Amino acid sequence: xxxxxxxxxxxxxxxxxxxxxxxxxxxxxxxxxxxxxxxxxxxxxxxxxxxxxxxxxxxxxxxxxxxxxxxxxxxxxxxxxxxxxxxxxxxxxxxxxxxxxxxxxxxxxxxxxxxxxxxxxxxxxxxxxxxxxxxxxxxxxxxxxxxxxxxxxxxxxxxxxxxxxxxxxxxxxxxxxxxxxxxxxxxxxxxxxxxxxxxxxxxxxxxxxxxxxxxxxxxxxxxxxxxxxxxxxxxxxxxxxxxxxxxxxxxxxxxxxxxxxxxxxx
Amino acid sequence: xxxxxxxxxxxxxxxxxxxxxxxxxxxxxxxxxxxxxxxxxxxxxxxxxxxxxxxxxxxxxxxxxxxxxxxxxxxxxxxxxxxxxxxxxxxxxxxxxxxxxxxxxxxxxxxxxxxxxxxxxxxxxxxxxxxxxxxxxxxxxxxxxxxxxxxxxxxxxxxxxxxxxxxxxxxxxxxxxxxxxxxxxxxxxxxxxxxxxxxxxxxxxxxxxxxxxxxxxxxxxxxxxxxxxxxxxxxxxxxxxxxxxxxxxxxxxxxxxxxxxxxxxxxxxxxxxxxxxxxxxxxxxxxxxxxxxxxxxxxxxxxxxxxxxxxxxxxxxxxxxxxxxxxxxxxxxxxxxxxxxxxxxxxxxxxxxxxxxxxxxxxxxxxxxxxxx
Amino acid sequence: xxxxxxxxxxxxxxxxxxxxxxxxxxxxxxxxxxxxxxxxxxxxxxxxxxxxxxxxxxxxxxxxxxxxxxxxxxxxxxxxxxxxxxxxxxxxxxxxxxxxxxxxxxxxxxxxxxxxxxxxxxxxxxxxxxxxxxxxxxxxxxxxxxxxxxxxxxxxxxxxxxxxxxxxxxxxxxxxxxxxxxxxxxxxxxxxxxxxxxxxxxxxxxxxxxxxxxxxxxxxxxxxxxxxxxxxxxxxxxxxxxxxxxxxxxxxxxxxxxxxxxxxxxxxxxxxxxxxxxxxxxxxxxxxxxxxxxxxxxxxxx
Numbered sequence: 001x002x003x004x005x006x007x008x009x010x011x012x013x014x015x016x017x018x019x020x021x022x023x024x025x026x027x028x029x030x031x032x033x034x035x036x037x038x039x040x041x042x043x044x045x046x047x048x049x050x051x052x053x054x055x056x057x058x059x060x061x062x063x064x065x066x067x068x069x070x071x072x073x074x075x076x077x078x079x080x081x082x083x084x085x086x087x088x089x090x091x092x093x094x095x096x097x098x099x100x101x102x103x104x105x106x107x108x109x110x111x112x113x114x115x116x117x118x119x120x121x122x123x124x125x126x127x128x129x130x131x132x133x134x135x136x137x138x139x140x141x142x143x144x145x146x147x148x149x150x151x152x153x154x155x156x157x158x159x160x161x162x163x164x165x166x167x168x169x170x171x172x173x174x175x176x177x178x179x180x181x182x183x184x185x186x187x188x189x190x191x192x193x194x195x196x197x198x199x200x201x202x203x204x205x206x207x208x209x210x211x212x213x214x215x216x217x218x219x220x221x222x223x224x225x226x227x228x229x230x231x232x233x234x235x236x237x238x239x240x241x242x243x244x245x246x247x248x249x250x251x252x253x254x255x256x257x258x259x260x261x262x263x264x265x266x
Numbered sequence: 267x268x269x270x271x272x273x274x275x276x277x278x279x280x281x282x283x284x285x286x287x288x289x290x291x292x293x294x295x296x297x298x299x300x301x302x303x304x305x306x307x308x309x310x311x312x313x314x315x316x317x318x319x320x321x322x323x324x325x326x327x328x329x330x331x332x333x334x335x336x337x338x339x340x341x342x343x344x345x346x347x348x349x350x351x352x353x354x355x356x357x358x359x360x361x362x363x364x365x366x367x368x369x370x371x372x373x374x375x376x377x378x379x380x381x382x383x384x385x386x387x388x389x390x391x392x393x394x395x396x397x398x399x400x401x402x403x404x405x406x407x408x409x410x411x412x413x414x415x416x417x418x419x420x421x422x423x424x425x426x427x428x429x430x431x432x433x434x435x436x437x438x439x440x441x442x443x444x445x446x447x448x449x450x451x452x453x454x455x456x457x458x459x460x461x462x463x464x465x466x467x468x469x470x471x472x473x474x475x476x477x478x479x480x481x482x483x484x485x486x487x488x489x490x491x492x493x494x495x496x497x498x499x500x501x502x503x504x505x506x507x508x509x510x511x512x513x514x515x516x517x518x519x520x521x522x523x524x525x526x527x528x529x530x531x532x533x534x535x536x537x538x539x540x541x542x543x544x545x546x547x548x549x550x551x552x553x554x555x556x557x558x559x560x561x562x563x564x565x566x567x568x569x570x571x572x573x574x575x576x577x578x579x580x581x582x583x584x585x586x587x588x589x590x591x592x593x594x595x596x597x598x599x600x601x602x603x604x605x606x607x608x609x610x611x612x613x614x615x616x617x618x619x620x621x622x623x624x625x626x627x628x629x630x631x632x633x634x635x636x637x638x639x
Numbered sequence: 640x641x642x643x644x645x646x647x648x649x650x651x652x653x654x655x656x657x658x659x660x661x662x663x664x665x666x667x668x669x670x671x672x673x674x675x676x677x678x679x680x681x682x683x684x685x686x687x688x689x690x691x692x693x694x695x696x697x698x699x700x701x702x703x704x705x706x707x708x709x710x711x712x713x714x715x716x717x718x719x720x721x722x723x724x725x726x727x728x729x730x731x732x733x734x735x736x737x738x739x740x741x742x743x744x745x746x747x748x749x750x751x752x753x754x755x756x757x758x759x760x761x762x763x764x765x766x767x768x769x770x771x772x773x774x775x776x777x778x779x780x781x782x783x784x785x786x787x788x789x790x791x792x793x794x795x796x797x798x799x800x801x802x803x804x805x806x807x808x809x810x811x812x813x814x815x816x817x818x819x820x821x822x823x824x825x826x827x828x829x830x831x832x833x834x835x836x837x838x839x840x841x842x843x844x845x846x847x848x849x850x851x852x853x854x855x856x857x858x859x860x861x862x863x864x865x866x867x868x869x870x871x872x873x874x875x876x877x878x879x880x881x882x883x884x885x886x887x888x889x890x891x892x893x894x895x896x897x898x899x900x901x902x903x904x905x906x907x908x909x910x911x912x913x914x915x916x917x918x919x920x921x922x923x924x925x926x927x928x929x930x931x932x933x934x935x936x937x938x939x940x941x
Contacts, residue, residue: 004848009747009751011743012743012744012746012747012751013747013751013752015743015744015747016743016744016747016752016759019740019744019819020759020762020763022816023762023763023766023816023819025777025781026774026775026776026777026778026780026781026816027766027769027773027774027777028777029777029778029780029781029786029787030773030776030777030780032780032787033780041780041783041785041786042785042790043785043786043787043789043790043791044790044791044794083671083672083675084672086668086669086671086672087668087669087671087672089664089665089668090665090666090667090668090669090672091669092935092938093665093668094663094664094665094668095665096663096664096665096666096669097663097666098665098666098669099665099669100934102669102672102673103934104926104929104930104934105673105676106672106676107925107929107934108676108680108922108925109676109680110870111869111870111873111921111925111929112873112877112921112922112925113873113874113876113877113878113894113917113921114874114877115877115878115879115894115897115898116877116894116897116914116917116918117680117683119687119897119898119901119910119914120683120684120686120687120914121679121683122901123683123686123687123690123907123911124682124683124686127686127700127701139679140679142675142679143675143676143679143680146672146675146676147672147676150672151938154938155938158935158938161369161371163367163369163371164371164373164374166338166358166365166367166371167365167367167371167373168373168384169338169357169358169359170336170337170338170358170359170363170364170365171359171364171384171385171388171433171434171437172359172360172385172388172389172437173359173384173388174359174388177388181373181384181387182373185375186373186374186375200767200768201767201768203768204767204768204769204770205770206770206771206772206880207879207880211901219770220770220772220773223770223772223773223776224772224880227772227776227884228883235776236776236777236780239769239773239776239777242769242770242773243769243773246765246768246769247765250761250765250768254761
């Protein structure tokens with residue numbers, strides 16, 4: 001039995017390792033391509049150079065689209081966390097009549113192909129007379145990201161014991177005081193991961209931006225237009241930078257959360 | 267509002283005092299959820315400084331009653347008054363009462379000190395003063411002062427209990443409510459904390475209202491006990507009254523293991539056992555003069571083995587088929603006809619019989635309680 | 640306690656009926672989300688439906704009503720059904736392959752990896768934050784002529800890599816690659832719902848591995864697995880990037896057809912009619928599966 005268990009554990013470990021490797025292999029290929037000298041990619045790389053990175057950093061066009069992406073991600077993070085915080089309380093904390101229906105409505109946008117959602121939003125903005133721009137793209141991101149963040153926070157809310165609020169109220173605290181001193185601090189890890197998800201999902205989103213950003217571009221949208229229109233090593237270079245940026249945000253976010261947890265555990 | 271909590275012994279209002287003022291008064295209090303009445307028209311005066319325990323099985327409405335007293339639920343009918351003022355719709359955070367929850371509801375993200383200081387922070391008391399008070403309370407609850415900065419989730423079960431109590435005392439309520447806070451603890455710790463709670467009650471002179479499903483717990487601590495069943499208060503009295511003069515069969519059975527022998531009035535006007543028809547000597551309370559059927563309740567410690575029928579007022583033939591050691595006492599299970607009677611003897615008086623031998627079980631009429639069947 | 644405000648005692652009797660029913664706290668908290676989704680999700684979908692019944696090649700939405708668009712789609716000379724077939728077939732294959740790929744990993748995250756589970760989960764979450772076109776483009780660089788695979792093999796003195804780009808197989812591979820997290824995480828949540836005790840109890844009662852898996856693990860983990868399957872099916876059925884980037888348009892997916900109608904041919908009503916058909920398939924499936932699930936149990940784990 002034990003032998004068999006160890007063997008299956010080994011198989012699972014090897015398989016997981018292989019899949020992780022496969023996940024990061026294309027990202028590594030992109031990094032190589034961005035760092036090779038010359039216009040066309042060939043492997044093994046004959047000469048490495050930071051030329052394309054430099055050109056990408058210097059490009060005014062790219063600075064604008066990075067700005068767009070950051071702006072959209074920032075706005076989406078703030079709005080989605082605020083809406084989703086209350087949405088998660090309704091999802092997991094309160095018992096109310098329409099809750100089951102609400103839970104299902106909330107999931108629908110996640111269970112929906114994003115390209116089709118993007119096109120539908122394009123039609124909707126058009127019939128409202130709104131010209132597509134980075135603002136409409138932010139709204140489109142929210143349609144998908146608000147439900148995701150709600151779920152992320154809801155998972156934290158499920159483990160929140162509402163009796164704590166009763167107890168605080170019994171000790172004389174007002175609603176606002178309870179929210180500030182009890183509810184928010186306890187849900188803080190969930191809210192924090194929700195914010196990370198919101199920022200990173202918006203930063204990396206391609207299908208919604210493609211159809212709803214109009215003449216404005218975001219990093220993934222710009223990359224796509226260059227992929228179809230003709231290769232330049234700036235594509236893998238910017239792709240790698242964007243990936244590294246996301247990894248840094250995730251790392252710092254995770255680190256901050258660990259520090260908060262550790263302080264709480266002391 | 268004086269922060270001095272530990273009153274002089276002589277100040278403590280004793281429930282036995284002459285006509286003390288009721289601190290809480292319930293008049294016709296009823297709570298319904300839809301068609302279901304969780305609490306049915308309860309009238310109750312709670313005396314200043316007493317330790318009152320409401321006891322009842324789960325679903326008897328005791329928690330609903332407590333939530334109404336604490337202000338987390340408003341009564342559907344009737345009035346609750348605190349020192350003469352109607353408080354039906356006063357929310358929990360505006361009442362000078364405090365509840366110690368079953369789960370204790372300690373704030374997991376705050377330290378022991380921060381938990382205790384919470385009600386003081388609500389009242390905007392300066393941090394230095396808060397800390398001083400928190401340390402005072404730690405001492406009072408026999409927790410080391412070094413616990414002030416400790417993560418509350420790292421405390422043991424008994425320590426958490428004390429932190430929860432300290433937090434409640436920090437609020438300085440007039441009345442403290444307890445919702446079975448000891449139920450999750452092991453037996454030994456529970457016994458220790460029961461005594462501590464009783465001591466704290468004496469030291470502080472506050473009114474304690476405790477609910478539990480364990481009458482044993484209630485007996486140890488309370489000045490008065492109220493027994494609830496199906497939303498009604500069946501009996502309110504001192505532990506002694508509840509034990510020796512239960513109002514009905516439910517209360518008597520709730521108090522502990524009892525032998526219940528049903529008796530009916532024969533055509534000749536004599537009381538006989540409903541099963542078997544043997545004559546039974548009993549002392550009928552005046553309230554049951556007209557009854558034709560009663561339940562005779564005999565506690566196991568009042569049953570004994572006798573050698574001949576005349577040695578006790580009543581005697582029945584049976585067979586011992588099992589014995590249990592209860593520590594200082596031994597309990598015997600005796601089959602009498604289809605029934606099983608419990609006989610409890612102290613270890614010293616242990617009966618030297620063997621299992622499966624016929625015995626005569628007897629009791630005196632004065633040791634039995636007669637209640638409506 | 641003089642500073643604790645008490646309500647003034649009331650003179651009238653308390654038997655008056657309860658105050659008027661307030662909006663429940665849950666609904667109050669849900670209302671921003673609901674309002675936003677009505678405006679940002681339901682309304683756009685209704686607009687698509689409205690367009691589907693508008694005069695072809697026009698923007699006369701809400702002013703015309705015709706079934707012409709649907710007639711065009713169902714016309715026997717139209718080959719758009721091929722795109723539907725490709726998309727649904729790809730989606731089906733993606734689900735099957737992903738179930739096989741993800742199950743051992745989900746099992747490992749629950750039972751084998753112990754304290755490493757958190758870190759390994761992060762490794763699987765992270766790709767979600769890199770746009771799919773960047774990741775798919777990496778595969779192009781891997782498989783392309785003189786790319787990483789081809790170059791490596793040639794350096795080793797072999798004949799070079801196989802020509803896999805621009806084939807249906809690589810599209811399927813791309814889908815499995817992109818949608819892995821959407822299968823893995825619901826599946827992991829599902830497997831976490833299987834109490835350890837039950838497996839031990841079943842083994843104690845003499846059940847073999849296969850028996851335990853079939854009778855205990857699979858049925859209890861089913862809600863999570865179902866969500867994963869539904870999610871990946873839906874996303875794969877609407878996928879387009881894989882076919883464009885890896886497939887080089889060797890296969891036209893249904894979303895691609897919809898996109899063409901919306902962009903190049905400027906025939907919004909036709910595109911909308913196609914989108915409506917896709918939405919019917921997808922939401923029908925989604926609503927059917929979701930009606931069988933209790934989300935509190937899957938996410939809650941109190």
